[in-house]
Amino acid sequence: MFLLEPVGFGRTENDAYLGLLDLKRATAEELGEHLGVPAAGLLPSLQRLLEAGLVQQLGFTPAVYAAVPPDESLAALIDHRRGELARMRSHVEELADRLRAGSRRAGRDQPVVELLDGEDAVLAAVARIQLQAREEVIAVDAPPYIGGGPGNPNDLELNRLAAGVAYRCVYSREALDSPETLEAMRRCTEAGEQARILPGVTLKMVVADRSTAMLPVSYTEPDPGMRLLVHGSALVDVLVCCFEQLWARATPVDARQAECGPxxxxxxxLSLLASGLKDRTIARALGVTERTVGRRLTELMAELGVETRFQAGVQAARRGWI
Incomplete structure (x- = not known):
C-alpha cells in the first residue's frame, strides 16, 4: 500500500511508517531488519516523518520511534490537500480501524475523565491533543518522564508552531537538569514557544485549547505510564487557572536579541540565573563553559552596580532586562 504518496512522501518514508504501525515501536536497526533494508538508509526518512508529525521519537540513546496513529496525524495533512486525498481518507480509516480493533469508539457517552494506562496510550494521547489544537497549547514540564529519562524531543510541537498554534510552557528547574531537555527547550523557543522557569513546580499538565487536558493520576506518587485525560469540564477550567497562576510566578526565558541594553x-x-539554576546547568543551556558563565555574571554585576547575584536579578528585573 503506497499510503503517503499523495502528501509528498516517497516509498522509503511510506514503508517506514507502515512498518512502525506493525511494530508499534522500534529502533532504526529493528525497523531496518523488519523491512530488509540498511538502518542507515532509513534515518533521513525517519527525520522527515518526525518533522511532519507522523512519527514520534521516544528516546535518545538509542532512538526509538513510534508511528502516530494515522487518523490523528494524517488528518492535518489531508485538510491541505482535500481534493487529491479523497482516496487516502478511506485507507486512513481502514488503518485506524485495525489499530483500534476491539476498543470502544468515543461518542456521546464519552466520559469526562479517561484513564490512560501504558506508555503507548499516553504518547498517542499527547500527540492527539496537540494535533487537535487550533489555538493554543499550555503545559507544565516536570519529571517523572516516560522511560525514566529526560523528556522526549517534541518535534510535533515544532510542526504545530509552524502551523500557527501558540505554545506556552512552564519548565521546572529539575526538568532543565537534563542537557537534552535544555536543547529541546531552546529549539522550541527559537521556533516561537513562550517559555518560563519555575523552581520546584510539580503540577505536570498539558492543556489544548482550554478544552482538553492531560495530567498524572497522582502528584504525590506519579506514575509516568499512567495519565488522566480530561475533556471539556469545570476540571479543565481549574487546571487552566492553576497554569495561569504558575505562569505569572515563573521567570521568562527570553532568547531574543535586544535592540539596546544587554x-x-x-x-x-539572567533569566536562567533568576530562576535559580546553578552555573553548571546555565552553562549547558548556553553552550559555554562554567567559567565563562561566572566571568560574564561578574561583568554584569559590575554593570548593574550590585554585589550579589540576588541583587543582580532584582536590578535586571527593574531595568526590564528580564
Whole structure:
C-alpha cells in the first residue's frame, strides 16, 4: 500500500511508517531488519516523518520511534490537500480501524475523565491533543518522564508552531537538569514557544485549547505510564487557572536579541540565573563553559552596580532586562 504518496512522501518514508504501525515501536536497526533494508538508509526518512508529525521519537540513546496513529496525524495533512486525498481518507480509516480493533469508539457517552494506562496510550494521547489544537497549547514540564529519562524531543510541537498554534510552557528547574531537555527547550523557543522557569513546580499538565487536558493520576506518587485525560469540564477550567497562576510566578526565558541594553544571550543568562539554576546547568543551556558563565555574571554585576547575584536579578528585573 503506497499510503503517503499523495502528501509528498516517497516509498522509503511510506514503508517506514507502515512498518512502525506493525511494530508499534522500534529502533532504526529493528525497523531496518523488519523491512530488509540498511538502518542507515532509513534515518533521513525517519527525520522527515518526525518533522511532519507522523512519527514520534521516544528516546535518545538509542532512538526509538513510534508511528502516530494515522487518523490523528494524517488528518492535518489531508485538510491541505482535500481534493487529491479523497482516496487516502478511506485507507486512513481502514488503518485506524485495525489499530483500534476491539476498543470502544468515543461518542456521546464519552466520559469526562479517561484513564490512560501504558506508555503507548499516553504518547498517542499527547500527540492527539496537540494535533487537535487550533489555538493554543499550555503545559507544565516536570519529571517523572516516560522511560525514566529526560523528556522526549517534541518535534510535533515544532510542526504545530509552524502551523500557527501558540505554545506556552512552564519548565521546572529539575526538568532543565537534563542537557537534552535544555536543547529541546531552546529549539522550541527559537521556533516561537513562550517559555518560563519555575523552581520546584510539580503540577505536570498539558492543556489544548482550554478544552482538553492531560495530567498524572497522582502528584504525590506519579506514575509516568499512567495519565488522566480530561475533556471539556469545570476540571479543565481549574487546571487552566492553576497554569495561569504558575505562569505569572515563573521567570521568562527570553532568547531574543535586544535592540539596546544587554545582548540576547545576557538576557537569557539572567533569566536562567533568576530562576535559580546553578552555573553548571546555565552553562549547558548556553553552550559555554562554567567559567565563562561566572566571568560574564561578574561583568554584569559590575554593570548593574550590585554585589550579589540576588541583587543582580532584582536590578535586571527593574531595568526590564528580564
Amino acid at each position: 545582548t540576547g544571550r545576557d538576557r537569557e543568562l
